Amino acid sequence: MILPKVRDPRFVTIRRGGTLTDSDHHLLALWAASCAEHVLPFFASVHPEDPRPRRAIEHARAWVRGEVKMMQARAAGGHAMGAARDLRGAARYAAYAAGQTGVVAHVAAHELGAAAYAIKAARAAAPKGEGGAAGRLECQWQRDQLPTRIRELVLDDQRLRNDICWSVFDR
Numbered sequence: 001m002i003l004p005k006v007r008d009p010r011f012v013t014i015r016r017g018g019t020l021t022d023s024d025h026h027l028l029a030l031w032a033a034s035c036a037e038h039v040l041p042f043f044a045s046v047h048p049e050d051p052r053p054r055r056a057i058e059h060a061r062a063w064v065r066g067e068v069k070m071m072q073a074r075a076a077g078g079h080a081m082g083a084a085r086d087l088r089g090a091a092r093y094a095a096y097a098a099g100q101t102g103v104v105a106h107v108a109a110h111e112l113g114a115a116a117y118a119i120k121a122a123r124a125a126a127p128k129g130e131g132g133a134a135g136r137l138e139c140q141w142q143r144d145q146l147p148t149r150i151r152e153l154v155l156d157d158q159r160l161r162n163d164i165c166w167s168v169f170d171r
Contacts, residue, residue: 056076084096
């Protein structure tokens with residue numbers, strides 16, 4: 001569960017009654033794609049023949065460019081999450097990160113799911129006893145990728161939803 005019970009209007013597009021612009025929604029999707037792609041090798045090392053997580057990331061970027069519809073990006077995200085179901089550890093979390101990325105086109109607040117699952121993947125891939133440090137490094141890497149225009153929005157979202165995102169955004 002990475003979404004709050006009450007939707008934050010900052011992550012709802014203006015045309016749906018919120019305050020999120022299309023351009024900021026696109027930035028959130030691109031940032032989520034970067035987060036998921038950063039840990040995708042954990043999945044690819046286990047299932048190099050399975051294109052579903054990579055396809056979800058590609059569809060998120062294609063949605064931003066106007067090349068695919070929201071429903072196509074969302075469906076690709078669902079397929080990536082399906083790729084995660086029978087896995088464990090870093091590979092599973094990396095596939096979930098990609099899946100969350102695909103569904104950002106549908107619900108912008110999934111951007112934090114992509115980031116949280118990527119941090120979980122980094123933690124799971126780390127040698128025993130080093131997961132916490134690996135998670136902090138991944139979180140910092142993600143924050144370094146944030147476009148200025150959405151930086152404060154995402155950092156505030158991390159603070160507000162940290163508890164429902166397994167506290168992965170703690171420093």
